[in-house]
Amino acid sequence: MITPLLKGLWVTFKHFVSKPITVQYPKARVGSFDAYRGLQAIRRNPDGSIKCVACGLCEVVCPALAIRIEIGEYEGRRYPITYELDGFRCIYCGLCEDVCPVNAIYLTKEYENVRYTKEELMLDKNALLKRGEMVK
């Protein structure tokens, strides 16, 4: 009868001297793991132009209808006049990244997707480009 009681005391004492596992969130961050699917970005060419060729596959494949593209043409090349991504509609499935033939759109590890207004997560072409990396 006494042994389990003492064992319990030993367990709590062992935890008392061990290091707490709490992360003080706003002060310290856990970060996201490698395969995390977070907020999108679009890659840029070395000259700063958009990598997207406006094929429209992402718009078609998107199950949440979060992407809307207006297609334009310049010197025989297609490019998106507007590229709108609704971060609140997006379900972060990653199909747009999978389907993209030129690796333009991709999902970053960004996980803090909380905004005060809906407009702040309505990402247009410039916002997505600004978030995206330059292709080497």
Add this chain to the structure above:
Amino acid sequence: MSPNAIVFVVIKILVIFALVMLVVAYLTLLERKILAHMQIRLGPMFAGPHGILQPIADGIKLFFKEDIITKEADKLFYFLSPALSIIPTLMIFAVIPFGDQTTLWGLLKEPVKLSITELNIGLLYVFAMGGIATYGIVFGGWAQNNKYSLLGGVRAAAQLISYEVAFTLSVFGVILLAGSLNLVEIVDKQKNMWYIVYQPVGFILFLIASVAELKRTPFDLPEAESELVAGFHADYSSMKFAMFFMAEYASIIVCSCIGTVLFLGGWHGPSFLPPFVWYMLKVFVLMYVIIWLRATYPRLRYDQLMKFGWKVMIPLGFVNIFATAIVLILVK
């Protein structure tokens, strides 16, 4: 009594009151921190470095909260019971010795005793005041006119009466050994050997009974959060709740002090630390143990509580008394 002596006693009372209130405030933080670390958490961290200002923030919050008085409440006892629970608890500090005597590093001409009064029935006074503090809780549970509080109050009455017996029986061994009820004399008798060595069973009984008297986990049935909401103080808010709360923590300090005085040799200890530091160290070790028990054990069921009280604690207490008495007669 000369006016000089009265001023002196008043100063002592003020110092001890301030000290007790400070320790009560920081005991809440200590408890939260210890519980947190036992659950591998950090506890309060935001108010000041490592949450050091948290008790002050809590105090300010409680002070500015709305003071709710329910329509059905029995007003007189509703107002009376918080005071009835805290005042006897604070009055116990009148007899608790915090040290032998001191001149405050040569500041005073004559040495001063480190207790407010030295009563020759000190221990009896402690138990009497502890008994009166029970009324605060029972009346509080009754006066709110609410079924949860009533159940809490009824449970408190039954539990405190049952364990008061075991609590008193557990210290009889020490009284037999010391031959005195005066707390200072009991400490003086432990100069060479602490009574915990002669009275290990008594000490364990004392510890369990005092946790039950304090209404703390695993004996926290009167306030059982998960079944009785908050039990006997469910409808209290603001400073009235704070008074119940302070009474609970002040009685933790009282129990730790009494345990130190009766079993752990009071301020006696190896001379590399001053006596008062030894005393505080032992008190805080006992407080830590009480918090440790809370972090470890789940709440008892009501029948288990009563069975344990009447069928284990009280018979063991009696056996302890008779064994101590027989050994004392044989030795003498």
